[in-house]
Amino acid sequence: MTNILFAASQSAWTKYETHLTTALDATGLDYTLATDLPADQVDYIIYAPNATVQDFTPYTRLKAVMNLWAGVEQVVNNPTLTAPLTRMVDAEGLTQGMVEWVTGHVLRHHLGMDAHIVNPDQTWDDTPPPVAKDRPVTILGLGVLGQACASQLSRIGFSVTGWSRSQKDIPGITCLSGPEGLRHALLGAQIVVLLLPDTPATENTLDADALAALPDGAVIVNPGRGTLIDDDALLAALPRLGHATLDTFRTEPLPKDHPYWSHPKVTVTPHIASATRPDSAARVIADNIARAERGETLHHLVDRAAGY
Ligand code: NDP
Numbered sequence: 001m002t003n004i005l006f007a008a009s010q011s012a013w014t015k016y017e018t019h020l021t022t023a024l025d026a027t028g029l030d031y032t033l034a035t036d037l038p039a040d041q042v043d044y045i046i047y048a049p050n051a052t053v054q055d056f057t058p059y060t061r062l063k064a065v066m067n068l069w070a071g072v073e074q075v076v077n078n079p080t081l082t083a084p085l086t087r088m089v090d091a092e093g094l095t096q097g098m099v100e101w102v103t104g105h106v107l108r109h110h111l112g113m114d115a116h117i118v119n120p121d122q123t124w125d126d127t128p129p130p131v132a133k134d135r136p137v138t139i140l141g142l143g144v145l146g147q148a149c150a151s152q153l154s155r156i157g158f159s160v161t162g163w164s165r166s167q168k169d170i171p172g173i174t175c176l177s178g179p180e181g182l183r184h185a186l187l188g189a190q191i192v193v194l195l196l197p198d199t200p201a202t203e204n205t206l207d208a209d210a211l212a213a214l215p216d217g218a219v220i221v222n223p224g225r226g227t228l229i230d231d232d233a234l235l236a237a238l239p240r241l242g243h244a245t246l247d248t249f250r251t252e253p254l255p256k257d258h259p260y261w262s263h264p265k266v267t268v269t270p271h272i273a274s275a276t277r278p279d280s281a282a283r284v285i286a287d288n289i290a291r292a293e294r295g296e297t298l299h300h301l302v303d304r305a306a307g308y
Contacts, residue, residue: 002031002293003041008048008068010035019278020046023286029293044289049074056080063292066285068276070094070145071225072302073198085302090284093277095148098195101223101273102149103156105245106191109219110135110158132157138185140205141195141224142168142175143308145274149193161185165201165306186213190242191221197308198225208233217242223273226250231260238265247273 006013013035024031039058048068056062062083067075070088075081088094111129135158139150142164154160154172161174163185168175176185186192196202207230219242222229226249234244245267246260252271260266288299302308
């Protein structure tokens with residue numbers, strides 16, 4: 001018998017229970033799935049941020065913790081966790097959702113849609129936007145989500161540059177790495193999309209120096225994490241930048257009195273760029289548990305030292 005603990009909120013359990021049961025049944029495993037199990041009987045923990053489990057010490061036979069989210073910053077540094085940690089990678093749900101959100105927000109700025117949607121003076125400005133090949137877009141982070149977004153934007157025709165920790169080679173994308181690579185990726189970028197994880201090394205990737213490398217009118221789109229941007233530096237740079245569309249923040253929900261809410265050059269979206277979708281995510285988790293039970297290596301393992 002494989003014992004699986006769902007350690008997240010009651011509302012998450014309501015959304016996931018049926019999907020997980022269906023997906024686990026399909027694997028043919030003999031299992032128990034519950035929100036409460038004796039700690040020393042638990043084989044796998046399905047985990048969400050703000051989960052009911054913070055101390056993993058009593059879980060003496062734990063084989064893995066499966067994080068329901070792509071970002072693992074809330075659990076990756078937990079010293080009581082010694083079992084392997086996996087994160088959510090779901091092409092059908094999470095990745096597809098992010099590609100749609102990023103493409104939509106990039107196209108909003110590329111096409112200058114705001115000028116026509118909100119046009120109280122009825123201005124007839126028939127200046128056409130450039131075609132995509134003349135719009136350099138930089139994506140910081142070329143992981144699962146960054147690569148998917150880069151490929152989609154490149155298919156549309158954008159001139160895409162990507163930056164990551166290790167050097168990549170992706171057809172149609174200019175791939176850069178390292179501090180010099182970051183500078184090159186920002187110089188001349190008219191739209192910058194942040195899809196980096198929250199780690200000590202990525203904090204304030206867009207600091208005052210990095211923001212200064214962007215050309216006037218550049219647009220920032222941040223569905224990554226709030227910690228990637230030095231907020232004071234961004235607020236200071238906004239007068240010469242085009243816009244910032246921000247989905248993630250250091251404090252969420254974004255406090256009511258935060259200057260981003262009322263800034264004319266900021267769009268706030270409430271961490272909805274892409275969500276874990278219970279139906280497809282349940283299949284990812286069930287398949288991974290079945291893999292482990294067959295003695296195969298887990299998919300989507302987190303590198304605890306790198307922090308993502
Ligand atoms: P991955 O782990 O697949 O990719 C992370 C990318 O960031 C990799 O390319 C990695 O480089 C790069 N990276 C990490 N550290 C550094 C560094 N110090 N310098 C340069 N590059 C670095 O993650 P995902 O693509 O799946 O997800 C990215 C993030 O998106 C998540 O961590 C999460 O914060 C956010 N997210 C936000 C959502 C939302 O709704 N707003 C939804 C889902 C995710 P390398 O390839 O060399 O390892």
